[in-house]
Amino acid sequence: MEIALVGVGKIAIDQHIPSISASPDWELSATVSRHGSVDGVEAFTDFDEMLEKRRDIRVISLCLPPVPRFDYAAKAIRAGRHVMLEKPPGATLAECHALEALAREHRVSIYATWHSREADKVAAAKAWLADKTLRKLHVTWKEDVRRWHPGQEWIWEPGGMGVFDPGINALSILTEILPVNVHLKSADLDVPENRQTPIGARLDFFHPNGAEVIADFDWRQTGDQIWQIEAVTDEGTLTLLEGGARIQIDGVEDALVSDNPLAGEYPRLYANMAKLLSTGGIDMDLRPMVHVSDALALGRRNAVEPFHE
Template identity: 50%
Template sequence: SARAFLSSARIRSAAINWKEDVRRWHPNQEWIWAPGGFGVFDPGINALSIATHILPAMFITSAVLNFPENRASPVAARVTFRTSNGLPVTMDLDWLQTGPQSWDILADTDKGAMVLSGGGSKLAIDGKVIHEEPEAEYPMLYKRFAEIVRAGVSDVDLAPLQHVADAFMLGKRNVVEAFFD
């Protein structure tokens, strides 16, 4: 797995590229653009859920959020992180990508270049596919929900939400062209 590979390697840098077409995934969903609707961080939190699971603990050093002039939530963001040992991590979120969607986490390591793509469904090291499975994010999530409800336990990772909150609090706000569905 990506986590096992990264824990056995010296990571030099990492990048999160999460770019998709909001018109395809959230057409006419006004709530997502409202205050507190997260905007591009709605899919971005999915990226952060994976990143905080496979990368060392990190904190935001800067963020730039692009808000359409007619919306209360961002359509794109660029976030820079540092881990406690100084590892640079960048995150590019963009909701205006058309064509193939990009849900990738990349890491440059002493053991090769790791690419976790397809939202975590495909792992490649130096271009060689190590693991690949069909995308099953939501079926796996619902299965996990059923398990924890049956067991009467909680399973919460607040780190992704904390990063989103930090990006909103610390980020520079750019106003960009209006967005219409």
């Protein structure tokens, strides 16, 4: 199937383009970007022009920042194209609901991708937790923004989400592996004096069975980067490490074996999209984004020192 990639930035170069190239399902047939291109692939700088000239391309993968993404997605859907959305799927929940409604109206598939859910050990963690009684779950997601998001000023502007840009990856895993839904009770947000979005956050969730569920996000981490979820249950402690790439049960590495045949988060996303198209399906799970929206609504804002690159 032919696919067009809109936005040729770091995530597209590092993940999307190699995943499409290696996939038996997809052929990258066009790109849309003001600054980037792919050798041997037809390049456009105007999205409307691509939609008009390449009507043979039925699937659009959007790798733009969240704020402008709605307009592009809506245009694609109205043109009868199927749409794949990089995380987060939009700048607001209302935008995402509108896109899903529009996709249903035009009978096309739309996929809100959460790449961290496709990490190697997430499915195994979900299966192990399914019949356990959870006592406590602690998310620790701490990384260096200068290392992973250099020069990306949009993340500090309204709609950019700040530390929730990586934090939403943890929330996507949280909502995937827990057998029940949780919702936010309270939050503390550290917002640099010269920025619009938080650089750190602490979240406290309500669990229907009384378990303690908390999350700590920080973009000021130096040294070792930490992407960890620890779940204490009545039958032992499960720990996901390195964003879900590794798993431990009571400290024993690889105690659970994953049976996911594909290697890599983004190859699995593109395989999922191919399956959605084969069934005419829609996947717009917005639970991770609900938690971020609630944190920004409920969070107590603490002014912290200015942030400079």
